[in-house]
Amino acid sequence: MLDRRRTLRTPEELAAAGLIPPERVAPLVPVASRYSIAVTPAIADLIDAGDANDPIALQFVPSEAELDAGPHERADPIGDDRHSPVPGIVHRYCDRALLKLTHVCPVYCRFCFRREMVGPGEDQMLSPAALEAALSYIAAHDEIWEVILTGGDPFMLSPRRLAQVTSRLCAMAHVKILRWHTRMPIAEPERITDELVRAIRGAKTTYVSVHVNHPRELSPAARSAAARMADAGIPLLSQSVLLKGVNDDVETLEALMRALVEARIQPYYLHHMDLAPGTAHLRTTIAEGQALMRALRARASGLCQPHYVLDIPGGYAKALLAPCDAEREGHSWRVRDAEGTAHDYPIP
Numbered sequence: 001m002l003d004r005r006r007t008l009r010t011p012e013e014l015a016a017a018g019l020i021p022p023e024r025v026a027p028l029v030p031v032a033s034r035y036s037i038a039v040t041p042a043i044a045d046l047i048d049a050g051d052a053n054d055p056i057a058l059q060f061v062p063s064e065a066e067l068d069a070g071p072h073e074r075a076d077p078i079g080d081d082r083h084s085p086v087p088g089i090v091h092r093y094c095d096r097a098l099l100k101l102t103h104v105c106p107v108y109c110r111f112c113f114r115r116e117m118v119g120p121g122e123d124q125m126l127s128p129a130a131l132e133a134a135l136s137y138i139a140a141h142d143e144i145w146e147v148i149l150t151g152g153d154p155f156m157l158s159p160r161r162l163a164q165v166t167s168r169l170c171a172m173a174h175v176k177i178l179r180w181h182t183r184m185p186i187a188e189p190e191r192i193t194d195e196l197v198r199a200i201r202g203a204k205t206t207y208v209s210v211h212v213n214h215p216r217e218l219s220p221a222a223r224s225a226a227a228r229m230a231d232a233g234i235p236l237l238s239q240s241v242l243l244k245g246v247n248d249d250v251e252t253l254e255a256l257m258r259a260l261v262e263a264r265i266q267p268y269y270l271h272h273m274d275l276a277p278g279t280a281h282l283r284t285t286i287a288e289g290q291a292l293m294r295a296l297r298a299r300a301s302g303l304c305q306p307h308y309v310l311d312i313p314g315g316y317a318k319a320l321l322a323p324c325d326a327e328r329e330g331h332s333w334r335v336r337d338a339e340g341t342a343h344d345y346p347i348p
Protein backbone atom coordinates (compact mmCIF):
# COMPACT_ATOMS: atom_id res chain seq x y z
CA MET A 1 0.00 0.00 0.00
CA LEU A 2 1.25 3.50 -0.91
CA ASP A 3 2.20 5.55 2.08
CA ARG A 4 -0.14 8.41 2.87
CA ARG A 5 2.56 10.90 3.81
CA ARG A 6 2.35 12.71 0.48
CA THR A 7 -0.46 14.22 -1.54
CA LEU A 8 -2.30 11.75 -3.79
CA ARG A 9 -2.83 13.10 -7.31
CA THR A 10 -3.95 10.25 -9.59
CA PRO A 11 -6.58 7.48 -9.54
CA GLU A 12 -3.71 4.98 -9.35
CA GLU A 13 -2.36 6.67 -6.22
CA LEU A 14 -5.84 6.80 -4.67
CA ALA A 15 -6.20 3.05 -5.29
CA ALA A 16 -2.72 2.31 -3.94
CA ALA A 17 -3.61 4.23 -0.77
CA GLY A 18 -6.79 2.17 -0.42
CA LEU A 19 -9.15 5.12 -0.98
CA ILE A 20 -10.80 3.59 -4.07
CA PRO A 21 -11.04 -0.04 -5.21
CA PRO A 22 -8.71 -0.97 -8.12
CA GLU A 23 -11.64 -1.39 -10.53
CA ARG A 24 -12.46 2.32 -10.23
CA VAL A 25 -9.08 3.44 -11.56
CA ALA A 26 -9.90 3.06 -15.27
CA PRO A 27 -13.28 4.90 -15.15
CA LEU A 28 -11.66 7.75 -13.20
CA VAL A 29 -8.78 8.34 -15.61
CA PRO A 30 -10.87 10.60 -17.91
CA VAL A 31 -12.14 12.51 -14.87
CA ALA A 32 -8.55 13.05 -13.71
CA SER A 33 -7.54 14.37 -17.10
CA ARG A 34 -10.44 16.86 -16.98
CA TYR A 35 -10.23 18.04 -13.34
CA SER A 36 -7.28 18.11 -10.94
CA ILE A 37 -7.05 15.72 -8.02
CA ALA A 38 -5.20 16.33 -4.74
CA VAL A 39 -5.81 14.52 -1.46
CA THR A 40 -3.37 15.58 1.25
CA PRO A 41 -2.26 13.23 4.04
CA ALA A 42 -4.42 15.14 6.55
CA ILE A 43 -7.50 14.63 4.37
CA ALA A 44 -6.67 10.99 3.55
CA ASP A 45 -6.46 10.30 7.29
CA LEU A 46 -10.02 11.61 7.73
CA ILE A 47 -11.51 9.28 5.11
CA ASP A 48 -13.14 6.04 6.17
CA ALA A 49 -12.36 3.91 3.10
CA GLY A 50 -14.82 1.26 4.30
CA ASP A 51 -17.74 3.68 3.96
CA ALA A 52 -18.90 4.02 0.35
CA ASN A 53 -20.69 7.27 1.31
CA ASP A 54 -17.96 8.78 3.45
CA PRO A 55 -18.63 12.56 3.63
CA ILE A 56 -14.94 13.46 3.38
CA ALA A 57 -14.33 11.14 0.41
CA LEU A 58 -17.36 12.62 -1.38
CA GLN A 59 -15.66 16.02 -1.26
CA PHE A 60 -12.19 15.03 -2.48
CA VAL A 61 -12.23 11.64 -4.22
CA PRO A 62 -13.36 12.07 -7.84
CA SER A 63 -16.51 10.52 -9.24
CA GLU A 64 -17.46 9.40 -12.73
CA ALA A 65 -20.53 11.68 -12.39
CA GLU A 66 -18.24 14.69 -12.84
CA LEU A 67 -18.18 14.05 -16.59
CA ASP A 68 -21.98 14.61 -16.79
CA ALA A 69 -22.24 18.38 -17.17
CA GLY A 70 -25.86 19.54 -17.20
CA PRO A 71 -27.19 22.08 -19.74
CA HIS A 72 -27.62 24.80 -17.09
CA GLU A 73 -24.12 24.34 -15.64
CA ARG A 74 -21.38 26.71 -16.71
CA ALA A 75 -17.59 27.07 -16.65
CA ASP A 76 -17.72 30.44 -14.86
CA PRO A 77 -20.83 29.96 -12.69
CA ILE A 78 -20.61 33.17 -10.67
CA GLY A 79 -19.46 35.38 -13.53
CA ASP A 80 -15.95 36.26 -12.31
CA ASP A 81 -14.79 37.02 -15.86
CA ARG A 82 -17.20 39.84 -16.54
CA HIS A 83 -16.03 41.64 -13.37
CA SER A 84 -12.31 41.15 -13.97
CA PRO A 85 -10.73 44.41 -15.17
CA VAL A 86 -7.17 43.03 -14.99
CA PRO A 87 -5.87 39.48 -14.43
CA GLY A 88 -6.13 38.47 -10.78
CA ILE A 89 -8.78 41.06 -9.84
CA VAL A 90 -12.54 40.51 -9.58
CA HIS A 91 -14.31 43.77 -8.74
CA ARG A 92 -17.98 42.84 -8.47
CA TYR A 93 -18.99 44.96 -5.46
CA CYS A 94 -18.09 48.62 -5.09
CA ASP A 95 -16.37 48.49 -1.70
CA ARG A 96 -14.41 45.25 -2.07
CA ALA A 97 -12.35 43.36 -4.61
CA LEU A 98 -10.95 39.87 -4.92
CA LEU A 99 -7.22 39.46 -5.47
CA LYS A 100 -6.62 35.95 -6.84
CA LEU A 101 -2.96 35.24 -6.15
CA THR A 102 -2.74 31.68 -7.42
CA HIS A 103 -4.62 28.96 -9.27
CA VAL A 104 -3.40 26.10 -7.10
CA CYS A 105 -4.82 24.57 -3.92
CA PRO A 106 -3.62 21.98 -1.42
CA VAL A 107 -6.68 19.86 -2.26
CA TYR A 108 -9.15 19.94 -5.15
CA CYS A 109 -12.76 19.93 -3.98
CA ARG A 110 -15.00 18.03 -6.38
CA PHE A 111 -17.68 20.75 -6.27
CA CYS A 112 -15.38 23.78 -6.66
CA PHE A 113 -17.08 26.70 -8.42
CA ARG A 114 -13.70 27.62 -9.95
CA ARG A 115 -12.91 24.06 -11.03
CA GLU A 116 -12.32 25.11 -14.64
CA MET A 117 -9.65 27.58 -13.46
CA VAL A 118 -7.86 25.89 -10.56
CA GLY A 119 -5.20 23.21 -10.76
CA PRO A 120 -1.51 22.81 -11.44
CA GLY A 121 -0.32 24.30 -14.71
CA GLU A 122 2.14 26.74 -16.16
CA ASP A 123 0.69 29.91 -14.66
CA GLN A 124 0.13 28.66 -11.12
CA MET A 125 0.90 32.00 -9.51
CA LEU A 126 0.07 35.48 -10.70
CA SER A 127 3.24 36.60 -12.52
CA PRO A 128 5.21 39.47 -10.95
CA ALA A 129 4.01 41.81 -13.71
CA ALA A 130 0.37 40.71 -13.31
CA LEU A 131 0.58 41.10 -9.53
CA GLU A 132 1.99 44.59 -9.99
CA ALA A 133 -0.89 45.48 -12.33
CA ALA A 134 -3.45 44.03 -9.90
CA LEU A 135 -1.98 46.00 -6.97
CA SER A 136 -1.95 49.16 -9.11
CA TYR A 137 -5.65 48.62 -9.85
CA ILE A 138 -6.44 48.41 -6.13
CA ALA A 139 -4.25 51.45 -5.40
CA ALA A 140 -6.08 53.46 -8.06
CA HIS A 141 -9.56 52.60 -6.74
CA ASP A 142 -10.21 54.52 -3.53
CA GLU A 143 -13.59 52.88 -3.11
CA ILE A 144 -11.96 49.48 -2.35
CA TRP A 145 -12.28 49.24 1.45
CA GLU A 146 -11.71 45.49 1.67
CA VAL A 147 -9.43 43.17 -0.30
CA ILE A 148 -10.34 39.48 -0.32
CA LEU A 149 -7.25 37.40 -1.03
CA THR A 150 -8.22 34.18 -2.68
CA GLY A 151 -7.34 31.85 -5.55
CA GLY A 152 -6.96 28.87 -5.63
CA ASP A 153 -5.68 29.02 -2.09
CA PRO A 154 -3.48 32.02 -1.27
CA PHE A 155 -1.78 30.15 1.57
CA MET A 156 0.01 28.11 -1.13
CA LEU A 157 2.38 31.10 -1.32
CA SER A 158 5.44 31.13 0.91
CA PRO A 159 5.29 33.29 4.04
CA ARG A 160 7.88 35.58 2.43
CA ARG A 161 5.60 36.27 -0.57
CA LEU A 162 2.52 36.57 1.62
CA ALA A 163 4.32 39.17 3.71
CA GLN A 164 5.22 41.15 0.57
CA VAL A 165 1.60 41.25 -0.61
CA THR A 166 0.38 42.11 2.89
CA SER A 167 2.78 45.00 3.21
CA ARG A 168 1.89 46.41 -0.22
CA LEU A 169 -1.83 46.35 0.60
CA CYS A 170 -1.31 47.77 4.08
CA ALA A 171 0.47 50.75 2.52
CA MET A 172 -2.75 51.77 0.70
CA ALA A 173 -4.59 54.19 2.96
CA HIS A 174 -8.07 53.42 1.60
CA VAL A 175 -7.71 49.62 2.11
CA LYS A 176 -8.86 48.99 5.67
CA ILE A 177 -9.60 45.26 5.71
CA LEU A 178 -7.73 42.21 4.40
CA ARG A 179 -9.65 38.95 4.25
CA TRP A 180 -7.87 35.71 3.34
CA HIS A 181 -9.91 32.77 2.01
CA THR A 182 -8.32 29.38 2.60
CA ARG A 183 -8.80 25.64 3.00
CA MET A 184 -5.23 25.19 4.28
CA PRO A 185 -6.03 24.83 8.02
CA ILE A 186 -8.11 21.76 7.10
CA ALA A 187 -6.08 20.35 4.22
CA GLU A 188 -2.53 20.95 5.47
CA PRO A 189 -2.77 22.35 8.99
CA GLU A 190 0.99 22.10 9.53
CA ARG A 191 1.46 24.92 6.99
CA ILE A 192 -0.26 27.39 9.33
CA THR A 193 3.00 28.21 11.06
CA ASP A 194 3.80 31.16 13.31
CA GLU A 195 5.79 32.53 10.36
CA LEU A 196 2.75 32.39 8.07
CA VAL A 197 0.56 34.00 10.73
CA ARG A 198 3.07 36.86 11.14
CA ALA A 199 3.18 37.26 7.34
CA ILE A 200 -0.55 37.87 6.96
CA ARG A 201 -1.07 39.97 10.08
CA GLY A 202 -0.21 43.43 8.81
CA ALA A 203 -1.09 46.89 10.02
CA LYS A 204 -4.69 46.56 8.76
CA THR A 205 -7.53 44.59 10.27
CA THR A 206 -7.15 41.03 9.02
CA TYR A 207 -9.74 38.28 8.83
CA VAL A 208 -9.24 34.68 7.74
CA SER A 209 -12.18 32.79 6.27
CA VAL A 210 -11.76 29.02 6.54
CA HIS A 211 -13.59 26.66 4.19
CA VAL A 212 -15.05 23.73 6.22
CA ASN A 213 -17.99 21.50 5.29
CA HIS A 214 -18.10 18.64 7.79
CA PRO A 215 -17.40 18.51 11.54
CA ARG A 216 -14.82 15.76 11.04
CA GLU A 217 -12.67 18.23 9.06
CA LEU A 218 -12.01 20.05 12.35
CA SER A 219 -9.37 17.53 13.42
CA PRO A 220 -7.13 18.27 16.42
CA ALA A 221 -4.45 19.54 14.01
CA ALA A 222 -6.97 21.79 12.20
CA ARG A 223 -8.17 23.19 15.53
CA SER A 224 -4.56 23.92 16.53
CA ALA A 225 -3.99 25.71 13.22
CA ALA A 226 -7.10 27.82 13.84
CA ALA A 227 -5.95 28.51 17.38
CA ARG A 228 -2.56 29.79 16.14
CA MET A 229 -4.39 32.43 14.08
CA ALA A 230 -7.00 33.25 16.73
CA ASP A 231 -4.33 33.56 19.45
CA ALA A 232 -2.52 36.04 17.21
CA GLY A 233 -5.64 38.21 17.25
CA ILE A 234 -6.96 37.26 13.80
CA PRO A 235 -10.76 36.86 13.76
CA LEU A 236 -11.79 33.69 11.94
CA LEU A 237 -14.90 33.22 9.79
CA SER A 238 -16.23 30.11 8.10
CA GLN A 239 -17.41 29.37 4.62
CA SER A 240 -19.25 26.11 4.05
CA VAL A 241 -21.00 24.69 1.02
CA LEU A 242 -24.28 22.81 1.41
CA LEU A 243 -23.49 19.42 -0.14
CA LYS A 244 -25.71 16.42 -0.71
CA GLY A 245 -24.53 13.45 1.35
CA VAL A 246 -21.98 15.57 3.23
CA ASN A 247 -23.84 18.04 5.42
CA ASP A 248 -27.45 18.13 4.18
CA ASP A 249 -29.01 16.82 7.39
CA VAL A 250 -29.63 19.03 10.39
CA GLU A 251 -27.65 16.88 12.82
CA THR A 252 -24.47 17.20 10.75
CA LEU A 253 -25.04 20.89 10.03
CA GLU A 254 -25.61 21.59 13.72
CA ALA A 255 -22.50 19.60 14.70
CA LEU A 256 -20.48 21.52 12.09
CA MET A 257 -21.62 24.93 13.30
CA ARG A 258 -21.08 24.06 16.96
CA ALA A 259 -17.59 22.70 16.18
CA LEU A 260 -16.74 25.89 14.30
CA VAL A 261 -17.85 28.13 17.17
CA GLU A 262 -15.93 25.97 19.66
CA ALA A 263 -12.83 26.38 17.46
CA ARG A 264 -13.34 30.19 17.53
CA ILE A 265 -14.38 30.24 13.86
CA GLN A 266 -17.53 32.33 13.46
CA PRO A 267 -20.03 30.66 11.07
CA TYR A 268 -20.43 33.17 8.26
CA TYR A 269 -21.59 31.74 4.94
CA LEU A 270 -23.41 28.55 4.01
CA HIS A 271 -23.27 28.61 0.21
CA HIS A 272 -25.89 27.01 -1.94
CA MET A 273 -23.92 25.12 -4.56
CA ASP A 274 -23.00 26.97 -7.70
CA LEU A 275 -23.72 25.60 -11.16
CA ALA A 276 -20.19 24.34 -11.79
CA PRO A 277 -19.94 21.64 -14.47
CA GLY A 278 -20.34 18.02 -13.36
CA THR A 279 -21.44 18.79 -9.80
CA ALA A 280 -25.18 17.97 -9.89
CA HIS A 281 -24.68 14.78 -7.86
CA LEU A 282 -23.65 16.93 -4.87
CA ARG A 283 -26.29 19.67 -5.21
CA THR A 284 -29.36 20.01 -2.97
CA THR A 285 -32.43 22.07 -3.81
CA ILE A 286 -32.93 25.56 -2.38
CA ALA A 287 -36.12 24.35 -0.67
CA GLU A 288 -34.08 21.68 1.14
CA GLY A 289 -31.55 24.30 2.18
CA GLN A 290 -34.26 26.59 3.53
CA ALA A 291 -35.82 23.75 5.54
CA LEU A 292 -32.39 22.97 6.99
CA MET A 293 -31.86 26.60 7.99
CA ARG A 294 -35.23 26.65 9.77
CA ALA A 295 -34.39 23.43 11.59
CA LEU A 296 -30.92 24.71 12.54
CA ARG A 297 -32.44 27.88 13.94
CA ALA A 298 -34.80 25.89 16.13
CA ARG A 299 -31.93 23.84 17.59
CA ALA A 300 -28.84 25.99 17.95
CA SER A 301 -27.56 29.25 19.40
CA GLY A 302 -27.47 32.41 17.30
CA LEU A 303 -23.69 31.98 17.18
CA CYS A 304 -24.26 28.87 15.06
CA GLN A 305 -26.35 30.54 12.32
CA PRO A 306 -24.52 31.21 9.04
CA HIS A 307 -25.99 33.31 6.20
CA TYR A 308 -27.44 30.90 3.64
CA VAL A 309 -26.51 32.49 0.31
CA LEU A 310 -26.40 31.93 -3.42
CA ASP A 311 -24.12 33.65 -5.88
CA ILE A 312 -26.60 34.46 -8.60
CA PRO A 313 -25.43 32.71 -11.81
CA GLY A 314 -23.85 35.08 -14.28
CA GLY A 315 -22.21 37.47 -11.80
CA TYR A 316 -25.16 39.31 -10.24
CA ALA A 317 -23.79 39.11 -6.66
CA LYS A 318 -25.14 37.26 -3.66
CA ALA A 319 -28.77 36.61 -2.75
CA LEU A 320 -29.85 35.71 0.78
CA LEU A 321 -31.80 32.45 0.65
CA ALA A 322 -32.87 32.09 4.29
CA PRO A 323 -36.66 32.15 4.54
CA CYS A 324 -37.98 35.49 5.78
CA ASP A 325 -39.74 35.35 9.15
CA ALA A 326 -41.94 38.42 8.65
CA GLU A 327 -44.89 38.92 6.29
CA ARG A 328 -47.12 41.96 6.15
CA GLU A 329 -50.81 41.13 6.62
CA GLY A 330 -53.22 44.09 6.61
CA HIS A 331 -52.41 46.34 9.56
CA SER A 332 -49.86 44.09 11.21
CA TRP A 333 -46.90 41.87 10.53
CA ARG A 334 -47.11 38.08 10.89
CA VAL A 335 -43.78 37.09 12.44
CA ARG A 336 -42.75 33.44 12.63
CA ASP A 337 -40.79 32.00 15.57
CA ALA A 338 -38.11 29.31 15.33
CA GLU A 339 -40.75 26.54 15.52
CA GLY A 340 -42.71 28.12 12.67
CA THR A 341 -45.59 29.48 14.77
CA ALA A 342 -46.87 32.87 13.56
CA HIS A 343 -47.36 35.85 15.92
CA ASP A 344 -48.71 39.35 15.32
CA TYR A 345 -46.61 42.48 15.51
CA PRO A 346 -48.83 45.54 15.14
CA ILE A 347 -48.06 48.46 12.88
CA PRO A 348 -48.59 51.60 14.99
Ligand code: SF4
Pocket residue numbers: 104105106107108109112113114115118151152153183211
Ligand atom coordinates in the same frame (compact mmCIF):
# COMPACT_ATOMS: atom_id res chain seq x y z
S1 SF4 B 1 -9.78 24.83 -1.98
FE1 SF4 B 1 -11.29 26.34 -2.70
S2 SF4 B 1 -10.54 27.03 -4.70
FE2 SF4 B 1 -9.43 25.13 -4.17
S3 SF4 B 1 -10.62 23.47 -5.11
FE3 SF4 B 1 -11.40 23.70 -3.00
S4 SF4 B 1 -13.14 25.13 -3.22
FE4 SF4 B 1 -11.89 25.32 -5.10
